[in-house]
Amino acid sequence: MVGEYAWGTGALAYLYRQLGIASRAEAKGVAGCLTLLQCWIYDHFPTLRPSRLEPRELERGQAGAFRWHGTAPRSSKKRDAQMMVYYRQAIDSLTPQSVSWTPYGHSPHLTVRRTLYQGLLRFAEIAEYYDPTRCLRQLGYVQGVQYPPERPFVVRRPASTLGYYLSYQSVYDSYWNNLGAHSVHLDLFSAPIRRRPWEFSEEYMTWYIRHSHPHILSDSRPVDDISDADTVEI
Numbered sequence: 001m002v003g004e005y006a007w008g009t010g011a012l013a014y015l016y017r018q019l020g021i022a023s024r025a026e027a028k029g030v031a032g033c034l035t036l037l038q039c040w041i042y043d044h045f046p047t048l049r050p051s052r053l054e055p056r057e058l059e060r061g062q063a064g065a066f067r068w069h070g071t072a073p074r075s076s077k078k079r080d081a082q083m084m085v086y087y088r089q090a091i092d093s094l095t096p097q098s099v100s101w102t103p104y105g106h107s108p109h110l111t112v113r114r115t116l117y118q119g120l121l122r123f124a125e126i127a128e129y130y131d132p133t134r135c136l137r138q139l140g141y142v143q144g145v146q147y148p149p150e151r152p153f154v155v156r157r158p159a160s161t162l163g164y165y166l167s168y169q170s171v172y173d174s175y176w177n178n179l180g181a182h183s184v185h186l187d188l189f190s191a192p193i194r195r196r197p198w199e200f201s202e203e204y205m206t207w208y209i210r211h212s213h214p215h216i217l218s219d220s221r222p223v224d225d226i227s228d229a230d231t232v233e234i
Helices: 006-022 034-044 077-092 132-139 173-177 202-211
Strands: 119-123 126-130 154-156 165-167
Touching: 006 034, 006 119, 006 126, 119 173, 126 165
Parallel strands: none
Antiparallel strands: 119 126, 154 165
C-alpha cells in the first residue's frame, strides 16, 4: 500500500484488530493508537469528555488530537474506581440527543474523498474491513442497512487472546489504489438527513434489532418516537 494515507490506514487497521482482541474474555488491556480512539470518543460523545478538556482551533497541519488541551488528573485506585462508575453511568444514560452525529461537518467526503473508500485496510499481515455504510449519519446521510461485508477466509476468535486470528483470502491493495471503483456512491445508497441527525431508513431498525442488542438502549421509547421537541443542539 503506497501513498500519503498509508500510515493512517495502517494505524486504523491495527487499532481495529486490537479492539477485536480486547473484546475477548481473557483480555486484560488494549493496544494500538489509543489517542485516535480517545479523540473519536470526544468528538462523538460530548458528555464523556473530561470537564478539564477544552476544544481549541487547529493550526494547519496539526493532528486532530491537538484539538483537546488539558491536564490529566492524578491516578489512584480510589479515583480510578470512581471514574469507572461515572463513565458507566454516563454511557448508560446516553440518548440520541447526547451524541454528536456529524462531528466532522455534514459533508466530510467532499473534502476527503477517501472517507467513502470501502474495502480492506492493511498493516503488515493484518487486514481489516472498512465500510462507511455502517456510519452514514456522520457523513450527513440517512442511515440504512449496510452492504454485506467481505467475509474473512479464516476466523478464529476463542476466549483466549492468544488464539485470535483473522485472515482474508487476499489483501487487496488494488482496492485502495483504485478509489473510484471501490467507493460508496451516497446518492445511490442513501439520502441527505433532513430532520434529525440520527435519522434512519424504515428497514434499518428491523435489520438492527435482528443483528444487534437493542436491550441496552436506555430510552424505553422507540428511537423513531422521539419528537423534534426532544432535540438539543450539540
